Amino acid sequence: MLLFGLQSFAILINPEAVILGLAPLHALTIGCFATLMIGMATRVTLGHSGLPMKADKPIKLMFVGMQLVAVLRVLADMQPIPAMHWLYLAAAAIWLACFAPWVLRFLPVYLQKRADGRPG
Numbered sequence: 001m002l003l004f005g006l007q008s009f010a011i012l013i014n015p016e017a018v019i020l021g022l023a024p025l026h027a028l029t030i031g032c033f034a035t036l037m038i039g040m041a042t043r044v045t046l047g048h049s050g051l052p053m054k055a056d057k058p059i060k061l062m063f064v065g066m067q068l069v070a071v072l073r074v075l076a077d078m079q080p081i082p083a084m085h086w087l088y089l090a091a092a093a094i095w096l097a098c099f100a101p102w103v104l105r106f107l108p109v110y111l112q113k114r115a116d117g118r119p120g
Helices: 002-013 025-048 057-077 085-110
Strands: none
Touching: 002 025, 025 057, 025 085, 057 085
């Protein structure tokens, strides 16, 4: 939200100044929403499957990875020219490296009965 505020203030001063590009949007969507999605989906999956609700090392690494993705994507959007294509590729690769293991880990949980034997 801070980046949205800075962008709005810059536009207020100079209506033609778009200094941050899509950086505020990517900070919000990747940095906040994607991280919340991992957190909430993990918590709900563990809770409804009867597994212990504990964030282990891989889950914590996914959280850190998503923050790195957000930083790379924001930096890529703040460049004056699209000369930093590697930032886009790195952000996409790390995003996949965070979500693919999540899917591989929790998809089997969705296809099985609860671990604690309770209904639901």
